[in-house]
Amino acid sequence: xxxxxxxxxxxxxxxxxxxxxxxxxxxxxxxxxxxxxxxxxxxxxxxxxxxxxxxxxxxxxxxxxxxxxxxxxxxxxxxxxxxxxxxxxxxxxxxxxxxxxxxxxxxxxxxxxxxxxxxxxxxxxxxxxxxxxx
Amino acid sequence: xxxxxxxxxxxxxxxxxxxxxxxxxxxxxxxxxxxxxxxxxxxxxxxxxxxxxxxxxxxxxxxxxxxxxxxxxxxxxxxxxxxxxxxxxxxxxxxxxxxxxxxxxxxxxxxxxxxxxxxxxxxxxxxxxxxxxxxxxxxxxxxxxxxxxxxxxxxxxxxxxxxxxxxxxxxxxxxxxxxxxxxxxxxxxxxxxxxxxxxxxxxxxxxxxxxxxxxxxxxxxxxxxxxxxxxxxxxxxxxxxxxxxxxxxxxxxxxxxxxxxxxxxxxxxxxxxxxxxxxxxxxxxxxxxxxxxxxxxxxxxxxxxxxxxxxxxxxxxxxxxxxxxxxxxxxxxxxxxxxxxxxxxxxxxxxxxxxxxxxxxxxxxxxxxxxxxxxxxxxxxxxxxxxxxxxxxxxxxxx
Numbered sequence: 229x230x231x232x233x234x235x236x237x238x239x240x241x242x243x244x245x246x247x248x249x250x251x252x253x254x255x256x257x258x259x260x261x262x263x264x265x266x267x268x269x270x271x272x273x274x275x276x277x278x279x280x281x282x283x284x285x286x287x288x289x290x291x292x293x294x295x296x297x298x299x300x301x302x303x304x305x306x307x308x309x310x311x312x313x314x315x316x317x318x319x320x321x322x323x324x325x326x327x328x329x330x331x332x333x334x335x336x337x338x339x340x341x342x343x344x345x346x347x348x349x350x351x352x353x354x355x356x357x358x359x360x361x362x
Numbered sequence: 363x364x365x366x367x368x369x370x371x372x373x374x375x376x377x378x379x380x381x382x383x384x385x386x387x388x389x390x391x392x393x394x395x396x397x398x399x400x401x402x403x404x405x406x407x408x409x410x411x412x413x414x415x416x417x418x419x420x421x422x423x424x425x426x427x428x429x430x431x432x433x434x435x436x437x438x439x440x441x442x443x444x445x446x447x448x449x450x451x452x453x454x455x456x457x458x459x460x461x462x463x464x465x466x467x468x469x470x471x472x473x474x475x476x477x478x479x480x481x482x483x484x485x486x487x488x489x490x491x492x493x494x495x496x497x498x499x500x501x502x503x504x505x506x507x508x509x510x511x512x513x514x515x516x517x518x519x520x521x522x523x524x525x526x527x528x529x530x531x532x533x534x535x536x537x538x539x540x541x542x543x544x545x546x547x548x549x550x551x552x553x554x555x556x557x558x559x560x561x562x563x564x565x566x567x568x569x570x571x572x573x574x575x576x577x578x579x580x581x582x583x584x585x586x587x588x589x590x591x592x593x594x595x596x597x598x599x600x601x602x603x604x605x606x607x608x609x610x611x612x613x614x615x616x617x618x619x620x621x622x623x624x625x626x627x628x629x630x631x632x633x634x635x636x637x638x639x640x641x642x643x644x645x646x647x648x649x650x651x652x653x654x655x656x657x658x659x660x661x662x663x664x665x666x667x668x669x670x671x672x673x674x675x676x677x678x679x680x681x682x683x684x685x686x687x688x689x690x691x692x693x694x695x696x697x698x699x700x701x702x703x704x705x706x707x708x709x710x711x712x713x714x715x716x717x718x719x720x721x722x723x724x725x726x727x728x729x730x731x732x733x734x735x736x737x738x739x740x741x742x743x744x745x746x747x748x749x750x751x752x753x754x755x756x757x758x759x760x761x
Binding site: 323337340 | 707
């Protein structure tokens with residue numbers, strides 16, 4: 229129960245920060261023209277909502293196998309958080325622009341922390357499942 | 363060796379709450395030390411780099427371009443501001459002028475080679491005393507019209523760079539500055555007409571001034587010793603009309619003062635924080651060892667020597683400090699290194715983050731420092747406890 233609550237809380241917070249980073253905390257460049265970072269922001273809002281939804285689902289299920297699956301999904305979501313600014317949608321090209329100086333570092337921090345949390349939780353659940361099987 | 367390590371880890375795990383308190387404290391200490399030292403060093407490196415970049419007394423720019431020019435010096439962020447191409451020659455004629463060199467910037471032009479946009483700088487190799495010393499670190503021969511010097515962030519294949527469909531030989535890559543200068547390409551001024559023609563042929567957007575070609579963005583000036591700077595500037599204004607002047611030396615001095623204030627505060631916070639966490643570590647260790655008095659006394663009765671018990675406790679401290687400092691430094695690196703440019707921009711200071719090798723060295727040094735701090739924080743309590751007579755310790759526990 230403790231693991232379920234803690235891991236779900238971490239996932240929900242990570243999702244929340246994924247949405248807040250490009251919109252409120254470190255907003256992407258403001259421009260009338262829709263630049264690459266605008267689409268990255270939209271994509272991050274989507275991924276953030278997905279991370280929150282999976283975090284909520286994780287609280288509702290007590291089965292460790294379901295939660296293991298959710299943790300693996302969150303692991304790949306963490307990669308997606310970083311893939312949007314770095315590869316898929318991109319950011320503005322100049323290094324001193326707001327999206328590169330603020331948004332990208334924030335997304336790097338969120339992505340790495342989510343990656344570690346999801347990986348550790350998946351490892352823990354897999355080991356616990358094995359031990360229960362014995 | 364492996365079994366000893368395993369028993370140490372098991373011992374740390376068996377006291378989960380106490381161990382997590384110690385790990386949190388050491389992680390906080392490492393995070394603070396790592397982040398503080400990296401920021402401090404990066405600001406100092408940025409300042410040193412700027413010192414080397416400012417090889418002139420004055421920078422003369424077109425009227426209204428002063429702010430852009432200061433941004434160029436602080437962040438390397440170039441703007442497109444121009445005056446006519448004869449300004450440097452006219453300034454050279456002014457009495458009291460020792461050296462004059464001019465540069466011209468073309469902003470935000472995409473290079474075929476690069477994923478990011480590059481900025482083109484045209485400088486005069488014959489009169490130059492700004493870029494030259496900077497380049498001379500890696501390259502000492504003269505630069506031709508078909509060759510360029512590139513900033514450190516520009517990656518070139520086979521020693522060439524393709525700009526507007528034409529390949530240029532890369533003579534040298536400049537040292538990292540931590541600013542937009544790292545994404546600049548330096549051309550000799552002779553190459554400007556050809557580059558502009560190529561850019562126009564490739565349908566790149568050029569302003570009317572840029573199309574004209576006979577333009578300069580800034581003139582760097584050194585004044586002869588014994589001449590009054592303000593009078594020389596007045597004469598320059600009479601010669602070339604109303605221009606803005608950036609006092610590079612004054613700007614540098616004011617930035618150095620700011621840096622000193624920031625680093626002073628940073629160092630004070632680091633020292634105060636370290637002392638505070640040291641006290642917290644001593645308190646936690648006292649509580650832990652106090653709780654373990656009975657266990658230590660029993661170990662003594664069962665024949666374990668003081669030295670062995672001390673060793674085991676020190677190993678536990680080492681294990682905890684290693685884990686805590688790894689987490690702290692990791693978090694510090696994760697936050698401070700990517701946010702480097704943001705920190706520099708917010709402080710309005712030049713900021714040059716550490717390279718991979720420097721980061722690893724800093725991480726190792728901080729882990730050693732944290733280990734030593736953890737060790738000292740537990741040493742006194744450990745020695746005191748292991749010196750207590752086992753009988754007395756057990757008696758006190760029983761009471």
